[in-house]
Amino acid sequence: MRFWLAIAMLWVGCSWADAPNGKDVKMVVTAAFVSESGMPVYREIADYVAGKIGRKAVVVSGASYSEADMLLDRGIIQVGFVCGLPYTHKSSEGKYTLLAIPVVATRSGRFADATSGYENTPGKYYSYTIVRKDSPLQSWADLKGKSYAFSETNSNSGYNMPRYKLVQLGAKSWEDWFSRVLVSGSHEESIRLVSQGIVDASSVDSLVLDYDRSIGNADALNVRIIEQLFPGGAGIPPVVLSSKADPALGLQLQQALLDMHNDLQGRKILDKALLSHFASPDDSNYNDVRRMEAAARKAGFRDFVER
Numbered sequence: 001m002r003f004w005l006a007i008a009m010l011w012v013g014c015s016w017a018d019a020p021n022g023k024d025v026k027m028v029v030t031a032a033f034v035s036e037s038g039m040p041v042y043r044e045i046a047d048y049v050a051g052k053i054g055r056k057a058v059v060v061s062g063a064s065y066s067e068a069d070m071l072l073d074r075g076i077i078q079v080g081f082v083c084g085l086p087y088t089h090k091s092s093e094g095k096y097t098l099l100a101i102p103v104v105a106t107r108s109g110r111f112a113d114a115t116s117g118y119e120n121t122p123g124k125y126y127s128y129t130i131v132r133k134d135s136p137l138q139s140w141a142d143l144k145g146k147s148y149a150f151s152e153t154n155s156n157s158g159y160n161m162p163r164y165k166l167v168q169l170g171a172k173s174w175e176d177w178f179s180r181v182l183v184s185g186s187h188e189e190s191i192r193l194v195s196q197g198i199v200d201a202s203s204v205d206s207l208v209l210d211y212d213r214s215i216g217n218a219d220a221l222n223v224r225i226i227e228q229l230f231p232g233g234a235g236i237p238p239v240v241l242s243s244k245a246d247p248a249l250g251l252q253l254q255q256a257l258l259d260m261h262n263d264l265q266g267r268k269i270l271d272k273a274l275l276s277h278f279a280s281p282d283d284s285n286y287n288d289v290r291r292m293e294a295a296a297r298k299a300g301f302r303d304f305v306e307r
Contacts, residue, residue, distance in 0.1 A: 024058045026060070027050075028061070028072065036188060037215060045269055046059045048256070052259075066086075072090070072095070072244075078242050081237065083156050084238065085159070085293070096240040099253060103236075106210050114126075114228065115228055126230075127229040128227075128228060129227045130191065130224060131200060131224055132223060147180040148174070149181070149189075150162065150182075150184065153304060157187075157234070161230065164293075164296060173302040174304045182199060195218075234288045
């Protein structure tokens, strides 16, 4: 159902005269980048880069990572703001081309419980392990036997990075460590579940929690980070081009993204998104994502199966 809603959103707000056509740039933004609260900012980014090459952007949001992958695989969508874990899978299959890497502007000290900023790790982000603000839980050791939520199995910060943490702790499955595990469907929902005491803890995308805190979201302000996974972070959700899309279009969009911070209008939009700039593509930036997944496979970690 959510997949077809995502498809329908290609047409939302369009008259038949303005419906998507061959000149539109169709983009999908997943929750890896920003919460639903921040989606208008990413629509501004899409409108900006499309406008720079004389086109109109049509943006789909609300799709899961697997739904976004399907849209890109089939060429229904040309450009995706996607999670790093699906990127590593799809790039190895030749289905995604890396266009640009976001660089976060948020610096150390912005949030008291976030021990590291992004200034020393350009192109990286974190998985924040969170508990309710008034919770007595202080560490992953304290989480043993507690309830936990993650966004979805295709998420790097929500699944791959905490899975690697469990491997380091000697666990062979999620059930080895937690008494109850829920699949929330999004980082924002994971934050809500922790804030409202429905689960004891979660690990969420730092970009999402940072943004929601910056706009005063009540649930985001009612959770506390007990650990940032990991020192140095991991490859940040990238901007990709579908293999079905015109490579020339990709080069045009890439240049618009890379030049965005040098333009007054572009700079204002990036500031809203808590971004410094977009950097040139570098696939090796995602080797840490690959390494963590490979470690779980080597350890024989049993992936979560929703019942």
